[in-house]
Amino acid sequence: MPIATQEWEWEIGSRTSIWNHSLKELWSYRHLLFGLVRRNFILNYQQTVLGPIWILFQPALTLVTFVIVFHKIAGISTGTLPPVLFYAAGIVLWNFLSDSFIGTASTFKENVQVFSKVYFPRIIMPISVIGTQLLRFAMQLLMLLAIVFYYSITTDLQLQTGLWPLAFPVAILLTAGISLGMGLLFSILTAKYRDFSNLVALGIRLLMFVTPVIYPLAAVPENMRWLVELNPITPVFELFRLSILGEGTLTLVHFIYSLSFTIVLLTGSMLLFNKQGDKLIDVV
Amino acid sequence: MPETVIEIENLYKMYRLGVIGTGSFRQDLQRWWTANILRKEDPFFQVNHEYLHKASPDTIMALQNINLEVKHGEAIGIIGKNGSGKSTLLKIISRIVRPTHGTVRGMGKVSSLLEVGTGFHQELTGRENIYISGYILGMSKPEIRRKFDEIVAFSGVEQFIDTPVKRYSSGMYVRLAFAVAAHLEPDILIVDEVLAVGDADFQKKCLGKMREVSQAEGRTILFVSHSMQAIKNLCDKAVWLNQGKMQAFGPSAAIVNKYLTSTQDAHLMQVWQSPDEAPGNELVRIRSVELEPQLASLDAPLDIRTPLTVRVQFWNMQEESVLSIGVHLFTAGGECIFDLPSPAVTCAKGLVEGECTIPGNFLNDGSYYVSIIIVRDTSISLYYHEECLRFELEDYRENIQWYGKWWGTVRPQFPIQLRQAEIMIPQEGI
Numbered sequence: 002m003p004i005a006t007q008e009w010e011w012e013i014g015s016r017t018s019i020w021n022h023s024l025k026e027l028w029s030y031r032h033l034l035f036g037l038v039r040r041n042f043i044l045n046y047q048q049t050v051l052g053p054i055w056i057l058f059q060p061a062l063t064l065v066t067f068v069i070v071f072h073k074i075a076g077i078s079t080g081t082l083p084p085v086l087f088y089a090a091g092i093v094l095w096n097f098l099s100d101s102f103i104g105t106a107s108t109f110k111e112n113v114q115v116f117s118k119v120y121f122p123r124i125i126m127p128i129s130v131i132g133t134q135l136l137r138f139a140m141q142l143l144m145l146l147a148i149v150f151y152y153s154i155t156t157d158l159q160l161q162t163g164l165w166p167l168a169f170p171v172a173i174l175l176t177a178g179i180s181l182g183m184g185l186l187f188s189i190l191t192a193k194y195r196d197f198s199n200l201v202a203l204g205i206r207l208l209m210f211v212t213p214v215i216y217p218l219a220a221v222p223e224n225m226r227w228l229v230e231l232n233p234i235t236p237v238f239e240l241f242r243l244s245i246l247g248e249g250t251l252t253l254v255h256f257i258y259s260l261s262f263t264i265v266l267l268t269g270s271m272l273l274f275n276k277q278g279d280k281l282i283d284v285v
Numbered sequence: 286m287p288e289t290v291i292e293i294e295n296l297y298k299m300y301r302l303g304v305i306g307t308g309s310f311r312q313d314l315q316r317w318w319t320a321n322i323l324r325k326e327d328p329f330f331q332v333n334h335e336y337l338h339k340a341s342p343d344t345i346m347a348l349q350n351i352n353l354e355v356k357h358g359e360a361i362g363i364i365g366k367n368g369s370g371k372s373t374l375l376k377i378i379s380r381i382v383r384p385t386h387g388t389v390r391g392m393g394k395v396s397s398l399l400e401v402g403t404g405f406h407q408e409l410t411g412r413e414n415i416y417i418s419g420y421i422l423g424m425s426k427p428e429i430r431r432k433f434d435e436i437v438a439f440s441g442v443e444q445f446i447d448t449p450v451k452r453y454s455s456g457m458y459v460r461l462a463f464a465v466a467a468h469l470e471p472d473i474l475i476v477d478e479v480l481a482v483g484d485a486d487f488q489k490k491c492l493g494k495m496r497e498v499s500q501a502e503g504r505t506i507l508f509v510s511h512s513m514q515a516i517k518n519l520c521d522k523a524v525w526l527n528q529g530k531m532q533a534f535g536p537s538a539a540i541v542n543k544y545l546t547s548t549q550d551a552h553l554m555q556v557w558q559s560p561d562e563a564p565g566n567e568l569v570r571i572r573s574v575e576l577e578p579q580l581a582s583l584d585a586p587l588d589i590r591t592p593l594t595v596r597v598q599f600w601n602m603q604e605e606s607v608l609s610i611g612v613h614l615f616t617a618g619g620e621c622i623f624d625l626p627s628p629a630v631t632c633a634k635g636l637v638e639g640e641c642t643i644p645g646n647f648l649n650d651g652s653y654y655v656s657i658i659i660v661r662d663t664s665i666s667l668y669y670h671e672e673c674l675r676f677e678l679e680d681y682r683e684n685i686q687w688y689g690k691w692w693g694t695v696r697p698q699f700p701i702q703l704r705q706a707e708i709m710i711p712q713e714g715i
Contacts (some may be wrong), residue, residue: 012378012388013388013390014383030423032425036417036421037417043408043409046408047409118381119381119399119404119421121421280383
């Protein structure tokens, strides 16, 4: 059989194409994805006494701190919502965002051993981190809903959510998209330049203060509002609170800004991750 | 005619030595600026074809111009010294690293086993690790579920399957890890020196499994090993890599022989031209020591079948005296295997020579060294020439389906027999 006519199933060349994973290939690795999500979940609580209860314990403790520091001491307005509800919603979503980001940002550093010994689409690893965080988020969300439920029967709280709960999945998808996008970008940067690993933890901590986590956008003074509005994560938090608690400030323009930012960030960093992934194995 | 399943064409892999990239983010940014915005030549990095042939002090060519075709069902061994590019080649075929130039094309699913226990996590139980490691190596859930019992049985750790692997002994860990890998069903299996781990019994099991995979199931195997016996027995063909280049490719037995002869010719001879520079003392001085293997053919390797002749010549500086020599053979570990004295001979001043032949099929495979002692009047040691010759004997086995390390320092062929002494006849009516 002449070589020229032979059909090859795969080819490895010196250049990495922009996107070389077919959806079919990714699909064939779905078991790996679920297996990794399971593994990450188990590993977090291996040999702890409280086990998965930590997932709820950590936001509960943060909530108490926030209520004391930002509400009682600093006296920051939370709009018409009870501070506990307001902070609980912010903390739960912020945990999801920051844990997903920090987790995906160390993809290369933590998996170099595996990456240098076996091939599978590298993107599976960060996606599995998001999956694990999503699972934890779901559990924390239940806690949030329990608090909402408790408030609605013990106080005369009336939540005017209207049709906003329908937007809930959008808020979650955007949060996942932004954290994955940032995480992929930083996983490349931290693997190549160690300088960036210091930036990850610091950056995400500072980012929280320009995101309406401990204050509603409506409470920001007019002259400073542009700063918070410039942050593409802002609309996501407002949307999330709208969908759960029925209160938030969101314009269509602002939402479209956030959506386009997420799409551009995610596409860009996925392509970068794909292209740099092979090269990094040589240098990490 | 079997079809080609892997085709490697004009493959190069270059690594840059030293720091990552050019060093820092600032420099990389500057580089990017000069190259992409100012459209100048990148001062740090150029890949063009000329560059590939040019040796540069801060780059290393791990592979150069590799061309290879692998047919369906072939088992190909890859041999070469450490750093010759074997692992790099396997990594490129397994899609872990990209070549700098050239292409690899192929058909079918590839699984690579470059390490035992890829994806294993210390904190997880054996059961969980079987699954996760199976997924990472490319198995699907139903596939693992179907083979689960078989994997556990192969590993022999049934009792501990729900214990975290960090509590396993290293042997158990390796067995479990290999068991997962052994149950992969790829079209092409890539294996890198995984047999260096584990005890003899386990190695035997692994090699048996690999033979089964290649011969019975007709899969294609690429196999790196330092065990020439394993290569000869498992592989049809072998590739010899030397400093990133393909030195030879052909039937495995011939390639292995060529490779072994090329690695062995050192330390077999020491010669001094005049007594002034020769080692020794005012009584005797060594002129030469030499180990001459009596090979069947020129390109045959030095293996356990080869008879070896030790020759020694020395200058006797004394008046007439009764001299004898002793040949001492040691294992690499320093254990003396024998101390063989020559008959004492009356020698005048001048050159004296001695010779001793160690028969073939006497020593086991391994490394050995020889020391020679010169004695007067069978009692007074005149000079002890220590560790003057070193040699290595390769293994050779015929009709033995076992590749573990053969025990003992000697492997003599004394008569040994086994026969049926009596046949037990089943008795009726008792």
